[in-house]
Amino acid sequence: xxxxxxxxxxxxxxxxxxxxxxxxxxxxxxxxxxxxxxxxxxxxxxxxxxxxxxxxxxxxxxxxxxxxxxxxxxxxxxxxxxxxxxxxxxxxxxxxxxxxxxxxxxxxxxxxxxxxx
Amino acid sequence: xxxxxxxxxxxxxxxxxxxxxxxxxxxxxxxxxxxxxxxxxxxxxxxxxxxxxxxxxxxxxxxxxxxxxxxxxxxxxxxxxxxxxxxxxxxxxxxxxxxxxxxxxxxxxxxx
Numbered sequence: 001x002x003x004x005x006x007x008x009x010x011x012x013x014x015x016x017x018x019x020x021x022x023x024x025x026x027x028x029x030x031x032x033x034x035x036x037x038x039x040x041x042x043x044x045x046x047x048x049x050x051x052x053x054x055x056x057x058x059x060x061x062x063x064x065x066x067x068x069x070x071x072x073x074x075x076x077x078x079x080x081x082x083x084x085x086x087x088x089x090x091x092x093x094x095x096x097x098x099x100x101x102x103x104x105x106x107x108x109x110x111x112x113x114x115x116x117x
Numbered sequence: 118x119x120x121x122x123x124x125x126x127x128x129x130x131x132x133x134x135x136x137x138x139x140x141x142x143x144x145x146x147x148x149x150x151x152x153x154x155x156x157x158x159x160x161x162x163x164x165x166x167x168x169x170x171x172x173x174x175x176x177x178x179x180x181x182x183x184x185x186x187x188x189x190x191x192x193x194x195x196x197x198x199x200x201x202x203x204x205x206x207x208x209x210x211x212x213x214x215x216x217x218x219x220x221x222x223x224x225x226x227x228x229x
Contacts, residue, residue, distance in 0.1 A: 004159070034217075043120075044160075044208070044220040090159050102173035104150070105210075105218060107159025 002027045004091050006108035013081050014116050021076040021111050023091035030096040033074040034105065035065055039087045047089070050074065051096065061085070083117045119143065121221035123209050129227045135197035138224045141190070142211030148172075150218060151184055151194050152208040160208055166192060196226075204228045 007022035025031065035047040048059025055067040065076045074091060089112075092105040122141040130136050142149050147168050152160035163182065165173040169189040177184070181200070186192040196203055206225050210218040 036220075043222040046217055046219075049217060092159070100172065101167055102165060103148070103212075104162040104165060104173060105152075105160070107161070109157065109159050 002031075002093055002095075002106040004093055004106055004108035006089075006091055006111050008111045009109070010112045010114070012114045012116065015083055016080050019076070019078040019081045019085075019113070021089055021091075021113070023074045023076065023108060025072050025074065025091075025093045025106075027072075027093060027095070031093045032096045033065075033067060034092040034094075035059065035063070035074075035076050036090045036092060036107075037087050038090070038110075044090070047076070081113070081115050083115045086113060086115045088112050121209055121211055121219055123207075123221035123224055125224055126222065127225050127227075129229065130199055131229050132201055133198040135195065136199055136226060137193050137195045138207050138209075138226075140192045140194070140209030140221060142192075142209070143219055146211035146213055146219075147189070148212045149186055149192050150210040150212075151192070152210065154206040154208055154223070156205070163194070163207075199226075199228045201228050 003026045005024045033050040036044045037047045038044050050057045050067045058064045063078050067074050088110045090110045091108040094103045094105050124139050149166045151163040154160040163177045164184045166186045169186045184194045206223040208223045209221045212218045
């Protein structure tokens, strides 16, 4: 069974600080990896994704993530956060291939990021 | 492009009552998912449809939950009877195939 672990429940940063949110997954096969973001009062939105190729992926709003296969990790980074980055961030994994056609996302519990102006 | 539409946004019911949620996916998306998100947790898949067929309902509590997607477009999720532990946000998502899932705003259910 798939599982996703996010290391931090709540992170508080000042504007311009650097951000790194940890994500580790457990799955016995090849996976697709995602970071979703939920801004206050809004729906889940895709921040970035990794399917294959370059393990360093860039997403919207200056976010990037690095897939390290040997560590089963997909950590999210941003060099300088802004107040508008205040949101909840979810790491998720799905199988990259499923004979049964099931591509369910397995989510971590989420990390709340609060950015202080 | 219109996103995933869900209604209602909020619903308050008493335990043992029934409730239904509606979802209209992004046009052309063959795959539709229902997730349950309990406070403090990430979303958990309840059921996945491919067109109007069920692909995965292994985590759907079938004694009280049911879902259908009769014409391969919109879908309804029903709970009957509701329990206190069903209080959650119910999210609908859609995708073209095994690709990025796009989420709706969700329905927040409170069972009293």
